[in-house]
Amino acid sequence: xxxxxxxxxxxxxxxxxxxxxxxxxxxxxIDYVEKNDDFIxxxxxxxxxxxxxxxxxxxxxxxxxxxxxxFISTVFFTAKLAAHSEIVAIMTNGVSFRRxxxxxxxxxxLIGIFSFIVxxxxxxxxxxxxxxxxxxxxxxxxxxxxxDFHMAVGPDTYVYFxxxxxxxxxxxxxxIEKFEGNELIEKLSxxxxxxxxxxxxxxxxxxxIRTLGRMKDELVSNRGYVDSTINMEPRDFENAKGAYETYxxxxxxxxxxxxxxxxxxxxxxxxxxxxQRFATPFAVIILxxxxxxxxxxxxxxxxxxxxxxxxxxxxxxxxxxxxxxGIAESGNMxxxxxxxLPNIVFTCIATIMYFTxxx
Numbered sequence: 631x632x633x634x635x636x637x638x639x640x641x642x643x644x645x646x647x648x649x650x651x652x653x654x655x656x657x658x659x660i661d662y663v664e665k666n667d668d669f670i671x672x673x674x675x676x677x678x679x680x681x682x683x684x685x686x687x688x689x690x691x692x693x694x695x696x697x698x699x700x701f702i703s704t705v706f707f708t709a710k711l712a713a714h715s716e717i718v719a720i721m722t723n724g725v726s727f728r729r730x731x732x733x734x735x736x737x738x739x740l741i742g743i744f745s746f747i748v749x750x751x752x753x754x755x756x757x758x759x760x761x762x763x764x765x766x767x768x769x770x771x772x773x774x775x776x777x778d779f780h781m782a783v784g785p786d787t788y789v790y791f792x793x794x795x796x797x798x799x800x801x802x803x804x805x806i807e808k809f810e811g812n813e814l815i816e817k818l819s820x821x822x823x824x825x826x827x828x829x830x831x832x833x834x835x836x837x838x839i840r841t842l843g844r845m846k847d848e849l850v851s852n853r854g855y856v857d858s859t860i861n862m863e864p865r866d867f868e869n870a871k872g873a874y875e876t877y878x879x880x881x882x883x884x885x886x887x888x889x890x891x892x893x894x895x896x897x898x899x900x901x902x903x904x905x906q907r908f909a910t911p912f913a914v915i916i917l918x919x920x921x922x923x924x925x926x927x928x929x930x931x932x933x934x935x936x937x938x939x940x941x942x943x944x945x946x947x948x949x950x951x952x953x954x955x956g957i958a959e960s961g962n963m964x965x966x967x968x969x970x971l972p973n974i975v976f977t978c979i980a981t982i983m984y985f986t987x988x989x
Contacts, residue, residue, distance in 0.1 A: 634720065638733035641711075642918075645703040646741065653699065654691045658684055665768055674767045683763045686756035690875075693749055697913040698944050700738060704921030705940030712928045712936075727926070727987055731919060738918035742911030749907050750879040758876040765869060772796070772869040782892040783861040786810065791823075799825040799864045804834070806860070816841050825864050831857040861892065870896070874903040882907075898958055901965035909969045916973055917947070920980040923987055947972055 662684075669679055711717050721727065765772065774796040782788050783806070792803035804823045808816040820837035835855045841848040865873070877885055882904045889897040924943065925936045950972045958968030 634725070635733045635736070638730075639737050641707050642704065642734060642737040643741075645707040646700055646737075649699045649703040649706075650692050650695065653695055654688055657691050658688060661687065668768050672767045678763065678767075682759055683767075686760040686763075689748070689753055689756055690760065693745060693753055693910075696741070696745055697910060697917050698948070700741065700914050701917035701921045701944055701947075702937075702940055704734065704918050705925045705937055708922055709925035709936040712926055715928065717926050718928060730926070731922060734918050734922050735915060738915045739911075742914040745914065746907065746911045749910065754876050754878045754881070757872070761872050761876060769869070774867045781862065781866075784891060785893070787861075789860070789862065794867050796864065796867050799827075814842055826857065829857055832860050832862075833857050861888065874900045877903075879904065879907060898961060898965050902955060902958055902969055905966050905969040909973055913973050913976075916977055916980060920976060920983065923980060923983045926987060947976060950975065 668674075708717070717730070720730065774794045777793055778790070779792075779794065780788060780790050786809045788807050788809075790803075790805045790807075791801035794801045800822055801824075802822050804820045806818045807814055816839065818834070818837055818839045820834045822836070823832045823834045825831075826833050833855050834857075836853055837851075837856070839850045841850075874882070874885075877900075882900060886897060886900050886904065889900065920943070921940060924939055954963065954968040954971045957963040958965045
């Protein structure tokens with residue numbers, strides 16, 4: 631690594647870290663002002679507010695704004711270098727623009743790899759603590775309110791219950807039916823089932839099992855209980871808001887497979903979250919290179935125009951991502967395409983802009 635690379639890399643990383651720190655600090659202050667009344671009303675302990683909530687909210691926002699902060703900070707410090715004729719001086723001494731891109735790619739790659747590891751394995755744990763705190767002290771207590779609920783728990787197996795209490799983890803008037811083609815071959819009926827955390831199984835009380843045959847049916851009754859594994863969990867009936875953010879990458883893959891076997895709806899948010907964790911590191915690299923291209927040229931109007939262009943492109947990127955994500959969640963676009971589409975479009979834009987940069 632040459633002195634020039636170290637110089638640009640230092641500028642790149644320090645500007646990025648400072649920008650993220652300032653923006654996250656502003657967000658946390660605004661969040662505290664907005665939620666302070668909830669903390670007081672629900673008697674939240676100060677140590678829990680600081681260490682369970684804000685200590686875990688800070689990395690969440692740092693990760694969320696990371697690609698855009700890469701872009702904006704790159705535009706900001708590169709435009710200043712260009713305004714002081716440092717870029718021109720470097721290229722005049724024989725350094726090509728392609729070579730100038732190297733420290734930017736190195737810095738964004740380091741941040742991208744770090745971001746991938748954090749959001750893949752460490753941030754979900756922090757999100758779990760944060761969301762638990764929000765559910766207790768910020769949001770209203772959640773109650774599962776659906777009635778006459780049906781759900782597939784396998785390719786040919788379906789469950790039904792009339793109501794479910796997510797506080798006691800108990801379902802009432804429960805049935806589970808197994809089909810072979812279009813024919814019902816077995817049906818279990820129970821007055822109630824309850825989840826046993828220590829066993830990680832459902833305890834089925836007071837049940838009947840009817841096996842349907844061609845010649846005659848068989849009926850087995852039990853007025854006691856039996857512990858059984860059913861392809862559903864209490865978290866399936868908890869508040870689903872932000873639940874996908876609490877899964878690591880392996881857990882997301884496992885969760886998606888479970889939902890696929892059930893043929894259940896609502897799989898798109900989990901797929902989008904999974905693909906986004908792989909797309910974010912590439913977005914960091916793409917946006918850093920685009921930031922360099924936007925701001926490397928010295929302009930008569932000063933750095934203000936370049937920074938304004940940077941904010942405009944950042945806004946377009948956000949808008950593009952939100953629109954494609956919303957379309958994917960509605961089931962009208964492939965989740966993998968929705969996540970990668972902003973990166974693909976901005977890669978094309980950056981490539982076109984690259985050939986307009988003076989050599």
